[in-house]
Amino acid sequence: MTTIRAFSAEENMRRLKMQKSLTFIVVEGIDDVPLYESCLMMEAKAVDFDVIYSGGKKPIREFLASNKSTNAMFIVDKDFDDFTVTDSRVAALDRYSIENYFICEEVISHSVKFAISCKFRDAIEAFDLTEFTEKTTRAIETLIKVLFYYQRHAVHLVDSASKQSWSDEFLCGNNTWELSSDQINALITKLAPTARDVADAEAYYVRHFKCSGALINSFPGKMLKTSLQRYIRQQVIQIKPGAKGKYNNVEDMRALLSSVLHHSSSLKSALRSVVDFLASRNLGAS
Incomplete structure (x- = not known):
């Protein structure tokens, strides 16, 4: 059986800095990766991108503060931890987490x-x-x-x-x-x-x-x-x-x-800026 390569959160954040030709969508938790990938693939079918996880908000804050790379967008949960960062590379959910969109x-x-x-x-x-x-x-x-x-x-x-x-x-x-x-x-x-x-x-x-x-x-x-x-x-x-x-x-x-x-209209709305970002990356690569 083929082994699936698994990156840690720290390795994922290093990849953002080193693999600048690739397009990344960064989410907080590892369990969220397949959910976001599935939803975004339905909305941006012709785009090649990689969904990775950061391990929380802190690594995202630190990356945004120290790096101006434009090859990634970051999706953060609403939850109870105030993100406090305003950045065009961030898409913030309007519900506690992606699991709340199941209640639909x-x-x-x-x-x-x-x-x-x-x-x-x-x-x-x-x-x-x-x-x-x-x-x-x-x-x-x-x-x-x-x-x-x-x-x-x-x-x-x-x-x-x-x-x-x-x-x-x-x-x-x-x-x-x-x-x-x-x-x-x-x-x-x-x-x-x-x-x-x-x-x-x-x-x-x-x-x-x-x-x-x-x-x-x-x-x-x-x-x-x-x-x-x-x-x-x-x-x-x-x-x-x-x-x-x-x-x-x-x-x-x-x-x-x-x-x-992916049928959730509320989630589609929350991810609109991410889909637009992926579309722009696709146009830039063509």
Whole structure:
């Protein structure tokens, strides 16, 4: 079996400086590489480019500050870490991360149509995200304030040994797609133990948080993946009871939605400057 060459984040950033004749799209995480590559290949089919990862925002900031190369564009997540850099080579998502674009009736319906054997227009009429969006939004209203405050402010006030991890917390209730108030309250208490801490978080959020569109778009999509998977599975079975073999776990859902993510009009809009950049590189090479 042929071994796949894998570059580290540090090697990728060195490639930007050394391989100036190549065209690069730089994203933050390694798991995002195939998602962006798939979407961009659908929009810029005639362009030769390489999608690589940086390992986070810091290497991107450092590269932009020290290098004027024009052979790359950088895509950064909105998340809770303020990027603070204005540069024409940067495309910033308007959602927390690329996984948040899975929460989209266009994307889900393009996937669901295969599970229920129908056309897209029938799938999008049958599938409804309203209940998921409304109930999830109500459930996360306080939690997002605490997460934002902790990540942007409180975490910098404690030593490394006292820092709390939170991004992998499981928030679903037992045997349901709905988020558990007990799980959410436990996480809030973990990060903001007192009522004063929660009040400080809410005040900080009001002063500094910039919400674009629905609140659920600004919440860590990774933390909603199990909830979304269970919701899609429930909806599919309600529409077609015989389709019980679909969307059985998060990995299956991610694979199924990844293959149709390019149908998201919101993601297309967010990546428009990247597609334009690729087109300009193609014209320059011809």
